[in-house]
Amino acid sequence: MNFQGLLVLFIVALIFCSVGFYKFVYFMSVGYGLAVAAIGVALLVFGFNDYSTMGIVLGSVLMIVYGFRLAGFLMYRELKNGAYKKVLADASTGTTTLSFPIKVLMWGGMALLYVLQTSPLFFRLDNMVNDNTFIYAGCAISALGIVIETLADIQKSNQKKVRSDMVATKGLYSVVRCPNYLGEILFWTGVFVEGITAYANILQFIFSFVGYILILYVMVDSAKRLEIKQNKNYGSKDEYWEYANNTPILFAFIPLYHLSKVED
Structure with missing residues (x-):
């Protein structure tokens, strides 16, 4: 396995998620987006004049778009949305007293996670695997994910302008x-x-699979924590429970309505 190349990606991720030293939550938010975008740029540089597939280019560009969109949206929301500033302040409660070594561990841990997550495309480039169905299918799925995230952010923002006292329920x-x-x-x-x-060997597959499983866990846990918060903020409204009890929380058409009731 090309540990030197992975080390370069790790250093890139460290540099761009170091914004977490300014605000601890940035390790997992703005720094997350910046690090993924920077890794996408690094993959383009790695393959400069040596691309075996156009799929690598497309996958790298999607990472850049995803990362900059996420970081830009989070920064814009923080600057323009007073309620979100309060959310960040609440999320940062207690983190200002964290010791420097703990922050360094968090910094390194998050950078490693971002390398794990992006490693499938790195291995395809490093192993010089030609285009096939999987690279384009993967890019199509990733592009769909970006579109859904973008539309969801826009729709939520628009609905909150009309009704700030209720969760978004349309679109x-x-x-x-x-x-x-x-x-x-x-x-x-x-x-x-x-x-x-x-993948050239089982170690590469495990490396990538661990990153995928970890981000799935993070997203499911994030949905659970959001539901707990919404239950607290809107639980007195019958219309909220009518919506929450009849709309799947995370996966469309799968009748899983509540994660807050699932034990850790």
């Missing part, structure tokens, strides 16, 4: 209650699919 939110997290899952599912048939 994509009429299909699932957390379409932004669904889009995130689809994006990384696509990246994982891009690596199928590209």
Whole structure:
């Protein structure tokens, strides 16, 4: 396995998610988007004048689009949305007293996670695997994920302007209650699919699979925590429970309505 190449990606991720030292939550938000976008750029640089497939280019560009869209949206929301500033402040409660070594561990851990998540495309490039169905299928799934995330953010923002006292319930939110997290899952599912048939050995597959499973866990846990928060904020409204009890929380057409009742 090309550990030197993976080390370069790790250093890239470290550099761009270091914004977490400014605000701890940035390790997992703005720094996350910036690190993924930077890794996408690094993959393009790695393959400069040596691309075996156009699929690598497409997959790398999708990472760049995904990362910059996410980081840009989060920064815009923080600057323009007073309620979101309060959410960030609440999320940061207690983190200002964290010791520097703990922050360094978090920094390194998140950077490693981002390398794991993006590694399927790296292995396809490093192993010089030619185009096949999986690279384009993966790119299509990732592109769909970006579209869903973008639409979900826009729809939620528009609905909140009309009714700030209720969760978004229209558009994509009429299909699932957390379409932004669904889009995130689809994006990384696509990246994982891009690596199928590209692994040179079982170690490469395990490396990528661990990253995929970890991000799935993070998204499901995020949906669970969001539901707990919404139950607290809107639980006194009958219309909220009518919506929550009849709209799947994360996966469309799968009748899983509540994660808050699932034990950790």
